[in-house]
Amino acid sequence: MQNAISAVRTHFLWAALFSALANLLFLAPTLYMLQVYDRVVPTRGAATLGFLTLVLMLAYATLALLEYIRSRILVRASVALDRRLARRLIAATLTLQPDDGARRKSRQPIRECDQLRQTLTGPAMFALFDAPWTPIYIVVCGLIHPLIGLMALIGGVMLVALTWASERSTRAPLLQANAAANLSYASQEQTMLGAEAVRALGMRSAMVRRHLAEREDMLAWQASASFAAGGRMTISRFLRNALQSGALGLGALLAIDGQISGGAIFASSFLLGRAVAPVDQLVASWRSVVQARGSYAEIMAWLDGRAELTPQTGLPRPTGRLDVERVSVEDIYSDRMILNNLSFGIAPGEMVAVIGPSGAGKSTLARLVAGAIHCSEGEVRIDGAERSQWDGDALAVHIGYMPQQLSLFAGSIRDNIARFSCREGAEPDRDGRIDADVIAAARQCGVHEMILRLPQGYDTMLGWGGMGLSMGQTQRIALARALFRDPAVLILDEPNAHLDSDGEAQLIAALAQAKARGAAIMVTAHRTGLLGPADRILVLDNGRMRMSGPRDQVLGALAKPRPASMAGAA
Template sequence: MTAVPAARRSELADALRTCRGAFIGVGVMSCMINLLYLTGSIFMLEVYDRVLPSRSVPTLVGLAILAGGLYIAQGVLDLIRGRILGRVGTALDESLNARVFETIVRLPLLVGSRNEGLQPLRDLDNVRSFLSGMGMSAFFDLPWLPLYLAICFAFHVMIGLTALVGAVILIALTVVTEFLSRAPAREATSLAARRNDLAATSRRNAEVLVAMGMSGRLTGRWSAVNEKYLAGNQRASDVTGGLGAIAKVMRMTLQSAVLGVGAYLVIYQEATAGIIIAGSILSARALAPVDLAIAHWRGFVAARQSWRRLNRLLEQLPVRSAQMQLQSPSSRLSVEGVSIVPPGDQKVIVQDVTFALVAGNGLGIIGPSGSGKSSLARALVGVWRPARGKVRLDGAALDQWSPDVLGRHIGYLPQDVELFAGTVAHNICRFDPEAGSEDIIAAAKQAGVHDMIIKMRDGYDTEIGEQGHALSAGQAQRVALARALFGDPFLIVLDEPNSNLDTEGDEALTRAVRSARERGAIVVVVAHRPIGIEAVDQLLVLKDGRMQAFGPKETVLGQVLQRVAPPVPIKIVSDGGVAKS
């Protein structure tokens, strides 16, 4: 692996340094293995120069037994070395996989959808695979090439020079491989990411593609992207494969050249017959690591690119420092001059929003599509960091809380609901292994979903599958509402919570909002339908990202609702709520 400058020796380098003892052990074993590689050469030298002239069978048997024992020792050491390298790769993965997964989660919140998706995980796999593979063994064997060349020179200068010329040629091929494979490998990686993203997007939207006859056109688009990927991949393979084939031919040519030079020296009585065979074996062994390195160069290039990408990513998203534990919020939510720019964008979509709520308040946020309602909701729960201004709970800005601690005080139902593979109970309790069944059932009852759950095949233990595909859209939304209410959070933000609900679900939502307010929570509801704000007492109107009105619901409705509400007849009911007329 290429050296990393001191300024960039971060978590990857630190993780590798923890394996320093293993690398030292691999280096010692590589020394012993390469010394044992001399067994074949010495054996043939002794057979030709000692056994054949003396015709001594006992000497041959003794040499054969000794050589067999050394070969077994070599094989055992090679096996142990491979297993140690495999453990090094596993140890690197174990020390970094949680951090890499964390960056995958955090990255879209910082740069938006323009991110590498699952590329960091693939990068970690590339580094681990290279550390565990034959390519890494070749790099440990390469430093022993001078030893074999020195022994070849000890046999005869001509044999040494022949082996040296071959080594120079193969090393030159390695350098050429490096320069020629760098660009194709980078291109192949980029094209692979595009292909994978298209496949994942098509899979998520399979129903839309089939229902609207788009599958054929998307298949054509996939074929075009895949064709580019295959072409880029083929270029990378052609470079490494072609140079690898040249290296093999050169190595066999060199072995024959050494035999020819040895034969010439024997003819002129400057070497023995044993030196011919021993020199040939040694020269081949000397260049075997170079040959192996070229064969695995593509993996090395991929691992190096992955190493650099991971380094950059982990530097951009450093480990969060430990933050002082604050008291649980219980009294106030303040939004102070908040302006929001979506991650990875430059356009301000929410500008200078200011308001405050106290415990027990319910706020409805309404406005036309594209007015910034969902963006404001994301800022309220700390998902998006405001470009200007602060969101505070009991006076403390959200960035003063660690995400895991803050999450216990927040309930959030996003506009696009997605559940995770697991049981209904797992999803409601947010996969908290210490959650009690009483708390899970309490959250489900607050959301009005308990009766629906117990009628399922396995009740709360029903597996809902990937992305909750076993549930209908309405069921998933109600389970997600229970997840938002779990643990009695102080701030509850519901973005279009009734978009998939029927009448029963609407009524359950209204009861849940009122119940949360009665226990002292602050509830924020983003709504297009008037029924979504029945149980709130405050109203905020957004238009073009700016706050048009804020205050008691009845007052705000009387002033501006006709200008921003959807074309649904409404009326103010006796309890101050809103209902369809």
């Protein structure tokens, strides 16, 4: 964040410079009034009036140009800030761990970044640049007459106090409103993802009531903040108008007494209005300032601990040796351990099947070994190197992972199998290598012919989650994605859950081919069809290793009936 702010510091300095020039030019109308009322009117100098008017128009044109340039500078600053932060924030959301999510007020830091950028280019930022000139305008008012300067000073202090009171009264409800809004948006997005189930199960009315209740909480906080801000803004506008009119009346009184000229009457009113205008504008836009502060704090929380890493030593392509050493994973929502002190290894060319009842921890183990989540304790090593010693993306190229929730993305079938390797900013496919690797992966799991029968073949576009395909087709595309470019480690979580007998046979053939080329394979399974090619079986129960050994030995032990005494005790 410090690097991002440093990158736009020059923009702010230039914006401050142009603000200074613009505020100096705001003195031109004051001088024009003084000259018109004190020189032109008494002398009936039409030529002088024409010349003064021409100079004023030039001043106004220059002022408009300066404000335009200042606006462009701030827009460029917001774009530069986005370029510095967006990549890191989007990457941070993709590396979010379950225990991190519980501590985040917002799960969309890029939205917080946009809120911060919008404030940089909004009226609040212009008011902040103009506010330092308020004392100068007050001094100029004092030069016209000390009493007018005193009135401007008292009015400015009152408006500053009003701004401080507005901050105190609106900050807490605005932060609460932002948190409630983020919760409401996230909840609606989750419901939209399950819209089919909502309709099929008759849950639409219930979900509408739930989201309306969440919005009521958000609206209550927003209304509380808006009522407080609206009251302060009304008082601010009243004070500003009263001060300008008061300056006009005081100037007239002083002119009657002969202490100032007639032109100074209107000049003092204009100057006083200009002096308090930035403070009044800050009061009016304070809500965006508070939201920007909240967004800044949230962005800092997302970036905390995610500093740029120093380049790591590039390790050679892994051979596929996988070691899981005393790993434990804690459930963040309870005190129980999902996985408890597990240790095992998989050699290159070996397949281990993980079985056990529902809730035993099979999917969590698959996610952990694949690198999707971190363990609370213990280590996962690839070729003897702990995961932190590998560059994450570089290692992921050599790992094939098929999650239980298949997670295909919007895009073509080709892009999904290729893991979006040829999208914008990624490697170009000049020699067709990516296409060849995509087709090879599809052939390996027997899905090539199925893809060719689709309307656009590999270029068939899918919706989020694989919309457009059946569950069995989606699972086979996800398997091809896992096999893309022959990974050294293959982690498959319930890969045959939606396959028919032909699909399961092709899956077993693909596993045999991966074993033959030396891949280390871990498969979780409920159905026994996948146990045939397994070399070893690991049985999980409540996150602990109940049994482990060669396939036939474990299956034989599981098939033996338990003694009656043990069955009775069970």
